[in-house]
Amino acid sequence: ASEASDYDIVFIGGGVAGYVGAIKAGQSGLKTACIEKRGTLGGTCLNVGCIPSKSLLNNSHLYHQILHDTKKRGIDVNDVKLNLAQMMKAKDESVAGLTKGVEFLFKKNKVDYIKGTGSFVDEHTIKVNLTEGGETEIKGKNIVIATGSETTPFPGLEIDEKKVITSTGAIALQEVPKKMIVIGGGIIGLEMASVWSRLGSEVTVVEFLGQIGGPGMDLDIAKQSQKLLAKQGIKFKVNTKVLKGNASGDGVKLDVEAAKGGKNETLEADVVLVAIGRRPYTDGLGIENIGIELDERKRLVIDQEYRTKIPHIRVIGDVTFGPMLAHKAEEEGVAAVEFITKGYGHVNYGAIPSVMYTHPEVAWVGQNEAELKSAGVNYKVGTFPFTANSRAKTNLETDGLVKILADAETDRILGVHIIGPNAGEMIAEGTLALEYGASSEDVARTCHAHPTLAEAFKEAAMATYSHAIHF
Numbered sequence: 320a321s322e323a324s325d326y327d328i329v330f331i332g333g334g335v336a337g338y339v340g341a342i343k344a345g346q347s348g349l350k351t352a353c354i355e356k357r358g359t360l361g362g363t364c365l366n367v368g369c370i371p372s373k374s375l376l377n378n379s380h381l382y383h384q385i386l387h388d389t390k391k392r393g394i395d396v397n398d399v400k401l402n403l404a405q406m407m408k409a410k411d412e413s414v415a416g417l418t419k420g421v422e423f424l425f426k427k428n429k430v431d432y433i434k435g436t437g438s439f440v441d442e443h444t445i446k447v448n449l450t451e452g453g454e455t456e457i458k459g460k461n462i463v464i465a466t467g468s469e470t471t472p473f474p475g476l477e478i479d480e481k482k483v484i485t486s487t488g489a490i491a492l493q494e495v496p497k498k499m500i501v502i503g504g505g506i507i508g509l510e511m512a513s514v515w516s517r518l519g520s521e522v523t524v525v526e527f528l529g530q531i532g533g534p535g536m537d538l539d540i541a542k543q544s545q546k547l548l549a550k551q552g553i554k555f556k557v558n559t560k561v562l563k564g565n566a567s568g569d570g571v572k573l574d575v576e577a578a579k580g581g582k583n584e585t586l587e588a589d590v591v592l593v594a595i596g597r598r599p600y601t602d603g604l605g606i607e608n609i610g611i612e613l614d615e616r617k618r619l620v621i622d623q624e625y626r627t628k629i630p631h632i633r634v635i636g637d638v639t640f641g642p643m644l645a646h647k648a649e650e651e652g653v654a655a656v657e658f659i660t661k662g663y664g665h666v667n668y669g670a671i672p673s674v675m676y677t678h679p680e681v682a683w684v685g686q687n688e689a690e691l692k693s694a695g696v697n698y699k700v701g702t703f704p705f706t707a708n709s710r711a712k713t714n715l716e717t718d719g720l721v722k723i724l725a726d727a728e729t730d731r732i733l734g735v736h737i738i739g740p741n742a743g744e745m746i747a748e749g750t751l752a753l754e755y756g757a758s759s760e761d762v763a764r765t766c767h768a769h770p771t772l773a774e775a776f777k778e779a780a781m782a783t784y785s786h787a788i789h790f
């Protein structure tokens with residue numbers, strides 16, 4: 320490689336972890352390159368994840384609300400029609416705007432964007448198979464692997480993104496399927512079930528566990544969420560295991576059985592969405608050429624400063640430990656660069672919020688009741704329902720509650736769990752409280768504007784150490 324292709328730092332993968340890290344590195348004065356093979360920056364999140372799914376969730380919710388929830392508000396509407404092609408176009412435009420925005424930020428921060436697939440030749444050298452043809456080699460003093468994750472396949476069901484789909488197919492269907500089955504009642508399953516059920520599909524979610532929502536969601540909240548989603552028309556089969564599938568005919572057939580042994584049945588649908596989790600992605604990266612370690616779940620093994628056993632090679636985002644969330648990946652991008660430039664960095668893994676963008680939204684941060692119980696922590700619970708919140712009442716959106724868990728002795732907040740309107744925005748306050756080590760009394764004594772949904776958060780905090788006023 321020539322002198323010109325030597326970099327202080329090279330990111331492999333231009334997803335949220337890699338692109339944020341690259342911008343931070345550029346801002347810190349490092350000579351920076353980012354290799355991305357997709358053709359656009361932003362990774363799973365911007366191209367086929369967070370952003371397109373939220374566009375469809377928002378617009379399908381509006382459509383559903385206009386169909387079912389306007390009369391009592393004094394709005395009569397007629398002749399409401401779905402224009403799915405336009406809904407998809409609006410989604411594609413949001414995605415294109417944001418991915419181009421990242422490209423602009425690369426230029427602004429002097430990051431070299433190399434389009435192609437990177438693979439390790441040795442500990443400092445990466446060969447790039449260029450998208451436009453040909454190949455090049457670049458060297459990095461530091462290298463950061465940020466290659467993300469992919470859908471975990473369901474054995475025996477081949478993905479064609481038409482009849483048997485992953486989330487990538489689910490954000491791009493060209494017509495509303497008559498019947499859809501979702502394997503896995505985690506966050507992807509429930510968000511996509513919401514979209515297609517609102518648009519008119521008959522959706523059944525099959526979940527292996529007794530509880531929907533995936534890892535981390537508090538049981539009380541998960542139960543409420545399931546009840547509210549069922550009211551919207553989504554059918555649930557919990558405690559149910561999918562044994563095998565067959566997509567050879569017109570539709571797809573799934574053999575399922577009760578998880579604890581028992582009844583077998585065959586379910587049929589036009590489309591089946593596989594949403595049983597995601598797994599780290601390292602295909603074609605050539606890690607065998609440098610001998611870094613993977614754990615039993617194929618996550619790249621790192622220390623607290625994101626270093627592999629080759630210390631100048633670090634790993635961030637979905638391809639390593641921790642929750643597979645965009646904001647976690649982003650925090651790691653910044654921290655990894657700070658470890659290099661300053662010698663210290665910071666991500667508080669105890670205060671990473673999770674949001675499920677269904678309606679109502681579900682959001683949480685910190686520990687849930689089951690986790691506190693199994694850790695033997697003595698805790699108090701304060702709850703406040705949105706039925707008693709003035710803004711929720713005026714908005715005619717009273718489903719849900721705020722639940723705060725605090726240490727019984729010190730009153731320090733240990734977990735915040737919300738189901739309700741705008742829960743995803745409100746959780747920022749809970750996250751800040753956790754980050755600052757606030758007590759529930761600290762929050763309860765903070766003046767909150769009236770009338771806002773956030774007052775429910777303040778009153779749940781009051782209920783944790785004393786009594787709520789309005790309930």
Ligand code: FAD
Binds near residue numbers: 368507
């Ligand atoms: P990725 O975003 O997967 O980026 C990795 C990039 O590396 C990819 O673009 C890939 O093309 C590239 N790459 C891989 N190998 C190579 C190579 N050898 N050479 C060059 N490039 C390579 N998270 C949230 O926080 N909020 C949400 O609302 C949310 N919604 C989601 C919805 C869906 C449908 C899905 C699937 C995920 C969602 N997520 C959400 C999760 C989020 O998308 C991920 O946590 C996030 O994208 C992880 O970022 P990353 O940079 O680690 O990996």
Ligand code: NAI
Binds near residue numbers: 531
């Ligand atoms: P998940 O881990 O959240 O949920 C998978 C669900 O499938 C679990 O409830 C599991 O019990 C169930 N399951 C597994 N095998 C099964 C089987 N054979 N039959 C029936 N059920 C089975 O994974 P999901 O939903 O695929 O999401 C992947 C990742 O993407 C998550 O880690 C999530 O953090 C991220 N994501 C985040 C979003 C957000 O923040 N809003 C949105 C979408 C995805």
